[in-house]
Amino acid sequence: MGVSISLNINGEARSLDNVEPRLLLVDLIREELGLTGTNIGCDTSQCGACTVHMDGLAVKSCTVLAVQADGSDVVTIEGMAEDGQLTAMQQAFWDEHGLQCGFCTPGMIMAGVKLVEGNPDISDEEIRHGLEGNICRCTGYQNIVKAMKVAAQAAA
Amino acid sequence: MAKFVGKSFKRVEDPRFLQGQGKYVSNLQRPGMAYVAIARSPHAHADIKGIDASAALELDGVVAVFTGQDLIDGGVGQLPCGWVVPDCKIPERWPVVPDRARHVGDAVAVVVADNPYVAEDALELIEVDYEPLPVSMGARATTEYRAQQLHAEIPNNTAYSWALGDEDGMRRAFAEAAHVVELDLINQRLIPNAMEPRACMAEWDDTMEEMTVWTTSQNPHPIRLLLSGFTLGIPENKLRVISPDVGGGFGSKIFHYPEEIIVPWVARAINRPAKWVATRSESFMTDSQGRDHVTNVRMAMDATGTITGLHVQTWADQGAYLSTFAPLIPTALSITLFSGLYKIPGIWGEMKGTLTNTVPVDAYRGAGRPEASYLLERIVEKGAQKMGMDPIAFRRHNLIPADEFPYQTPVAFQYDSGNYQGLFDKLEEISGYGDLREEQKAKRAEGKLWGVGVSGCIEASGPAPSAVAGSLGSAVGFWESGTVRVHPTGKVTALTGSHAHGQGHETTFAQILADELNIPLEDIEVVHGDTGRVPFGMGTYGSRSAAVGGSALVRSATRVREKMTKIAAHQMESRPEDVYFDDETGNIRVQGATDEGMSFFEVALAAYTAHDLPPDIEPGLEETAFFDPSNFTFPNSAHIAVVSIDRETGEVTLEKYFGVDDVGNVINPLIVDGQLVGGVAQGVGQALWEHGIYGEDGQLLTGSMMDYAMPRADRFPQIETDRIETPSPTNPLGVKGAGEMGTIAGTVTVANAVVDALAPLGVDHVEMPFTAERIWQTIQAHS
Numbered sequence: 013m014g015v016s017i018s019l020n021i022n023g024e025a026r027s028l029d030n031v032e033p034r035l036l037l038v039d040l041i042r043e044e045l046g047l048t049g050t051n052i053g054c055d056t057s058q059c060g061a062c063t064v065h066m067d068g069l070a071v072k073s074c075t076v077l078a079v080q081a082d083g084s085d086v087v088t089i090e091g092m093a094e095d096g097q098l099t100a101m102q103q104a105f106w107d108e109h110g111l112q113c114g115f116c117t118p119g120m121i122m123a124g125v126k127l128v129e130g131n132p133d134i135s136d137e138e139i140r141h142g143l144e145g146n147i148c149r150c151t152g153y154q155n156i157v158k159a160m161k162v163a164a165q166a167a168a
Numbered sequence: 169m170a171k172f173v174g175k176s177f178k179r180v181e182d183p184r185f186l187q188g189q190g191k192y193v194s195n196l197q198r199p200g201m202a203y204v205a206i207a208r209s210p211h212a213h214a215d216i217k218g219i220d221a222s223a224a225l226e227l228d229g230v231v232a233v234f235t236g237q238d239l240i241d242g243g244v245g246q247l248p249c250g251w252v253v254p255d256c257k258i259p260e261r262w263p264v265v266p267d268r269a270r271h272v273g274d275a276v277a278v279v280v281a282d283n284p285y286v287a288e289d290a291l292e293l294i295e296v297d298y299e300p301l302p303v304s305m306g307a308r309a310t311t312e313y314r315a316q317q318l319h320a321e322i323p324n325n326t327a328y329s330w331a332l333g334d335e336d337g338m339r340r341a342f343a344e345a346a347h348v349v350e351l352d353l354i355n356q357r358l359i360p361n362a363m364e365p366r367a368c369m370a371e372w373d374d375t376m377e378e379m380t381v382w383t384t385s386q387n388p389h390p391i392r393l394l395l396s397g398f399t400l401g402i403p404e405n406k407l408r409v410i411s412p413d414v415g416g417g418f419g420s421k422i423f424h425y426p427e428e429i430i431v432p433w434v435a436r437a438i439n440r441p442a443k444w445v446a447t448r449s450e451s452f453m454t455d456s457q458g459r460d461h462v463t464n465v466r467m468a469m470d471a472t473g474t475i476t477g478l479h480v481q482t483w484a485d486q487g488a489y490l491s492t493f494a495p496l497i498p499t500a501l502s503i504t505l506f507s508g509l510y511k512i513p514g515i516w517g518e519m520k521g522t523l524t525n526t527v528p529v530d531a532y533r534g535a536g537r538p539e540a541s542y543l544l545e546r547i548v549e550k551g552a553q554k555m556g557m558d559p560i561a562f563r564r565h566n567l568i569p570a571d572e573f574p575y576q577t578p579v580a581f582q583y584d585s586g587n588y589q590g591l592f593d594k595l596e597e598i599s600g601y602g603d604l605r606e607e608q609k610a611k612r613a614e615g616k617l618w619g620v621g622v623s624g625c626i627e628a629s630g631p632a633p634s635a636v637a638g639s640l641g642s643a644v645g646f647w648e649s650g651t652v653r654v655h656p657t658g659k660v661t662a663l664t665g666s667h668a669h670g671q672g673h674e675t676t677f678a679q680i681l682a683d684e685l686n687i688p689l690e691d692i693e694v695v696h697g698d699t700g701r702v703p704f705g706m707g708t709y710g711s712r713s714a715a716v717g718g719s720a721l722v723r724s725a726t727r728v729r730e731k732m733t734k735i736a737a738h739q740m741e742s743r744p745e746d747v748y749f750d751d752e753t754g755n756i757r758v759q760g761a762t763d764e765g766m767s768f769f770e771v772a773l774a775a776y777t778a779h780d781l782p783p784d785i786e787p788g789l790e791e792t793a794f795f796d797p798s799n800f801t802f803p804n805s806a807h808i809a810v811v812s813i814d815r816e817t818g819e820v821t822l823e824k825y826f827g828v829d830d831v832g833n834v835i836n837p838l839i840v841d842g843q844l845v846g847g848v849a850q851g852v853g854q855a856l857w858e859h860g861i862y863g864e865d866g867q868l869l870t871g872s873m874m875d876y877a878m879p880r881a882d883r884f885p886q887i888e889t890d891r892i893e894t895p896s897p898t899n900p901l902g903v904k905g906a907g908e909m910g911t912i913a914g915t916v917t918v919a920n921a922v923v924d925a926l927a928p929l930g931v932d933h934v935e936m937p938f939t940a941e942r943i944w945q946t947i948q949a950h951s
Contacts, residue, residue: 034285039284043284049188051190051192052194052445055449056872058873058874059363059448059873089187090187105182105186106179106183109179109838113362113363113413113416114184114190114670115363115415118188140884143881147363148363149362149416149850151846151849152847152884152887154845155842155845157881
């Protein structure tokens with residue numbers, strides 16, 4: 013009763029057979045593709061820990077069915093750094109101490125990249141508003157906001 | 169001169185998290201692994217008349233279904249309580265209940281399947297015949313004589329009564345008082361919500377009869393001890409517990425949980441690796457929750473506003489069972505802090521630990537100390553109001569002077585060090601306090617509701633002197649272990665019994681050792697969280713890691729250094745007292761000698777080749793120390809919050825926040841500031857939004873992040889922090905705890921600001937959280 017899907021994951025073409033129609037994209041990514049950097053933090057699309065890029069947009073992969081990603085281009089946190097060279101957003105999170113336990117971090121970074129894209133002078137307020145869908149319990153968000161501002165400039 | 173301690177270094181653990189390579193338990197896999205899902209009671213209180221698993225067992229991919237009785241027959245033990253105050257009555261608590269569920273979420277049956285989706289499907293097919301029972305709710309109401317009894321062996325649903333202080337002194341103070349103020353207040357139930365849901369994986373080696381358990385714990389060794397000695401029965405030397413990367417704890421991952429018993433029991437029963445990962449809904453109904461105190465507090469003052477007495481009566485809701493450390497939190501971690509930053513001669517605190525049909529309550533960030541600070545700083549605020557004094561002036565009038573440390577309070581603790589006037593000096597400076605009050609006058613003149621809240625808080629951190637803990641009810645000691653292993657090549661592995669789940673020990677502990685051993689930071693690897701690699705340790709909670717765990721490593725490093733000094737002296741034909749570790753070259757040299765001396769590597773290698781060691785020196789270069797602190801440390805703080813309230817909607821906006829903290833010496837300012845800011849945000853969360861709400865029928869109404877208001881980025885202003893440093897004399901690093909101060913102070917600071925904003929309407933108290941609805945109702949009632 014499964015279906016076949018094909019998708020591009022972190023630049024690599026993958027075809028999967030017998031995918032259950034109810035399978036969530038996040039479970040496909042974690043369990044079928046073995047990319048566990050994308051975390052699951054809630055059941056209700058509130059926390060954003062599972063944020064990935066799908067066809068150029070930041071999406072919560074717990075709210076997308078795997079079959080909906082058929083034919084899509086999906087990028088996860090594992091697809092960000094190249095040859096160990098961190099992206100501007102990852103580097104800024106490191107420099108500004110934008111993470112503590114690290115569990116929300118992949119989702120924050122994936123959301124942050126899209127949030128600051130094309131907006132190098134993004135304000136604190138815009139960042140904070142844009143982060144409403146990503147929950148961090150450790151940092152109080154302050155250094156996350158700082159990191160995203162730095163990354164916005166660096167990416168410009 | 170310290171090259172590393174005291175300076176901000178980026179965290180060495182970060183690259184793996186930044187690239188999605190964190191080793192969280194939910195990310196781990198073992199070959200042939202089965203998935204565990206747990207059927208949970210939808211009733212807050214119900215007898216289980218029968219369980220029919222036949223339909224579930226017919227489902228393709230289901231491996232097994234187990235009931236509570238199966239586990240009991242298979243040898244599991246009850247979950248023990250690790251802190252027993254005098255006359256404490258400990259309720260029966262099984263990992264899977266055999267006959268009666270006592271809170272929504274109590275485990276009733278266990279499903280094992282080849283795939284997590286199938287396991288969830290099977291849960292739907294299990295038929296449990298429940299006979300619902302009346303429930304008992306409310307920390308105080310549950311003790312009333314008509315209340316439904318939770319446990320036949322515990323009358324009046326009261327597990328314990330505890331009191332501390334000077335009752336006669338308190339009575340004298342009130343008899344002689346010129347002024348008395350009083351408040352009834354509620355410190356509401358919170359749900360910790362670390363971002364990583366709990367998880368457990370286990371693998372049984374049938375040939376060796378060895379079990380490995382991976383669990384999301386803040387303290388893997390105590391979990392192994394409990395599994396071995398009480399609940400699972402596998403000998404400690406055949407049981408390895410690993411807590412790899414853990415995604416936040418905030419106290420909720422200290423405790424021994426049913427799933428840590430269920431999963432290894434299943435793995436052995438089916439002889440296959442097994443894993444359980446909590447859904448967030450399960451976290452809401454099974455992770456130990458926080459706070460939930462109902463309190464009456466009275467404070468006596470003389471005619472000048474000097475506080476002379478404090479009387480507190482609290483009912484602490486402990487939930488349906490006593491979680492691992494539950495009785496500790498309201499007692500020895502709360503009443504002991506009732507003196508706050510002040511000289512108060514007559515303090516008497518009384519506490520009742522009560523049982524209700526709710527999820528068990530235990531330590532949550534701050535654990536007892538936020539409850540103490542909340543009631544004290546709320547009543548102090550009311551005292552200032554009564555005296556017509558500015559809140560800072562009133563506090564300053566009552567502070568313990570800097571020259572009276574160590575200061576013995578009437579509630580057992582002896583404070584180590586502090587400069588409380590200095591805290592408020594700095595707070596007034598960074599906040600522009602005088603200007604804030606002027607601004608407030610102007611806003612009030614315009615009819616705006618604008619409040620400035622002040623607090624001064626104390627914390628006892630770095631638990632604990634083991635003998636003291638034992639005398640107060642602890643079943644364990646609270647020392648910490650630290651091993652420094654210098655390899656023959658001069659690289660260092662440090663093993664710590666502390667555990668990091670966001671605190672950055674891999675960095676700060678390396679900084680400590682880099683200074684102690686005079687080697688580069690990158691030559692040190694800090695290992696924690698694995699009972700197979702690390703000597704027994706007590707883990708992380710109570711802001712203890714630097715003060716206790718860091719000190720154990722300092723002690724081991726000192727021994728390593730002494731041994732290296734002796735070896736180097738011998739090899740360089742010199743006296744040990746002439747040998748020194750040279751900061752500039754990194755070498756070990758002889759005073760006055762012109763040669764370069766020996767490198768760290770050369771001395772390490774010499775220790776292992778053992779070709780030419782002094783006669784009294786053994787080969788090898790590894791030292792383990794156990795540090796048992798002589799006292800707690802006492803971080804302290806002075807904070808200000810500024811809030812505005814929309815008269816029309818009741819919405820509260822946090823406009824500004826300033827915090828000055830004294831956490832003693834600081835190892836890594838970047839990390840400490842991160843802890844303080846994050847802590848404040850969590851404290852603010854309690855004041856403004858968070859509330860674990862149960863219906864009268866015991867249903868958890870805030871069972872997801874849709875219903876439970878987690879703090880979000882757009883609700884905070886920039887939080888301004890600063891510090892003063894008075895080193896603690898109780899540990900070699902001079903540090904105090906930094907992990908909880910922000911949370912302890914954040915809640916009551918905002919509460920005082922909200923009450924201050926509403927003061928022109930005649931409001932002198934509002935219960936938390938300050939939701940728009942509650943504030944709107946308050947405004948209506950006072951208009």
